[in-house]
Amino acid sequence: MNDYPPNPDPNQPPVPPPPPDPVQPPDPLARPMIPYVPFDGYVQKPMNKSAKIFFGILIGLSVTFVGAFLVWVTSMAVGRLSDSSPEEPNLSGSPNAIVYDPSQKIVKNTVGAQTDPDFSGIVLHPPASDELQPKHIYQQIEPTIVGIVSETSDSGSGIASGMIVTPNGYIVTNAHVIGYSRDTKVTVVLSNKTKHPATVVGYDRTSDLAVLKIDANGLPTVSFGSSAALSVGDWVFAIGNPRSLAFSGTLTRGIVSGLDRRIRYQSENSISYIQTDAAINPGNSGGALVNLSGQVVGINSIKMNSDHYEGMGFSISINKAKPVIDSLIRKGYVEGRVRLGITGTTITEPLSSEAPAIRGVRIVSLSQDSPLQHTKAQTGDIITQLDGNTISSMDDLDDLLLDYQPGDSVTLTLARAGQADPFSIEVELLADVGQLQK
Numbered sequence: 001m002n003d004y005p006p007n008p009d010p011n012q013p014p015v016p017p018p019p020p021d022p023v024q025p026p027d028p029l030a031r032p033m034i035p036y037v038p039f040d041g042y043v044q045k046p047m048n049k050s051a052k053i054f055f056g057i058l059i060g061l062s063v064t065f066v067g068a069f070l071v072w073v074t075s076m077a078v079g080r081l082s083d084s085s086p087e088e089p090n091l092s093g094s095p096n097a098i099v100y101d102p103s104q105k106i107v108k109n110t111v112g113a114q115t116d117p118d119f120s121g122i123v124l125h126p127p128a129s130d131e132l133q134p135k136h137i138y139q140q141i142e143p144t145i146v147g148i149v150s151e152t153s154d155s156g157s158g159i160a161s162g163m164i165v166t167p168n169g170y171i172v173t174n175a176h177v178i179g180y181s182r183d184t185k186v187t188v189v190l191s192n193k194t195k196h197p198a199t200v201v202g203y204d205r206t207s208d209l210a211v212l213k214i215d216a217n218g219l220p221t222v223s224f225g226s227s228a229a230l231s232v233g234d235w236v237f238a239i240g241n242p243r244s245l246a247f248s249g250t251l252t253r254g255i256v257s258g259l260d261r262r263i264r265y266q267s268e269n270s271i272s273y274i275q276t277d278a279a280i281n282p283g284n285s286g287g288a289l290v291n292l293s294g295q296v297v298g299i300n301s302i303k304m305n306s307d308h309y310e311g312m313g314f315s316i317s318i319n320k321a322k323p324v325i326d327s328l329i330r331k332g333y334v335e336g337r338v339r340l341g342i343t344g345t346t347i348t349e350p351l352s353s354e355a356p357a358i359r360g361v362r363i364v365s366l367s368q369d370s371p372l373q374h375t376k377a378q379t380g381d382i383i384t385q386l387d388g389n390t391i392s393s394m395d396d397l398d399d400l401l402l403d404y405q406p407g408d409s410v411t412l413t414l415a416r417a418g419q420a421d422p423f424s425i426e427v428e429l430l431a432d433v434g435q436l437q438k
Contacts, residue, residue, distance in 0.1 A: 260272045
């Protein structure tokens, strides 16, 4: 069957089919056909309003963070530039000058910094007629006891105790707590756990006492009693921070085991002590020894540590400590102390191959104002006697000088290497107004 219509006139011959269209060659410039992909039914919906707000906030926070970071980097760079050439502080004529070392490990202050020339002195009260219960003693004394955190460049940090003497922040502790140095960074931790940087107002090697100052007011203060009223067998309480601040405010009880004890400790210390069997441990140094009236009668200082000793603690009697504390607060040093204007060291050695060993204090250097400057004495000489009293060490020399006042004359006996006979000189003692405090 043909696929074109038949001829309507049967008498005519059939009409042939039309010729096929000629095949056109492909156009090289024509774009290729894109294949048809069936529709899968998914249509991407436009972002709703909540999503737009979320992404807007996220972008805003990102921009803010990046901006703040750039500002911080810029400020740090400027800070380093400004710290590269710090201005030297002027200490002249400034009795309260304090210099902070850039490492923040050392705090340096001049002699007399933070002193109070008008301080009237601590008051020693007679014991009250009514004795307090231990819990009431604790409630009264605990807020006045502080923790002392000291940091030195040599020995690191340590924990000890102290007591608040005045409402405006004068604090008493032991001199060994601050390493016998003004260059110790000290932080005071109050009973309410607040921390305050402290200035070393002054210290005294002989009594092992030191005074600190913090910038605070309205502080609770200890009440002082008289150690002269104590008797052997009296009950006493020790309070402080044994071992660490984790045990701050620890209260222990004991009795007065002895009075007017003289022992050597830390080389320079030879004053008398109250002996007690109340537990005194490392960290208690500078804490309070309290009587049954809740009054401070001693400053805890020493515990003998040995397998052969038990219950032997020692406190500086407050009657002996009072003039030292008063002077440190007023002047920054203890009035009446003397010096020779030398640095020396204990020596035990023969002066020659034929001579026996000699003991004494070798003169290492002389200060510019030393009274030995214009005498026969010279560095290297060995001081063997002071006013006829034998000197075997620096301890002996320090102890003997405690009996003199500034301006007193003393006779020193010296020995010299290569010289068979000793010789003597007479010198006038200088006043120590803080020169021995580093």
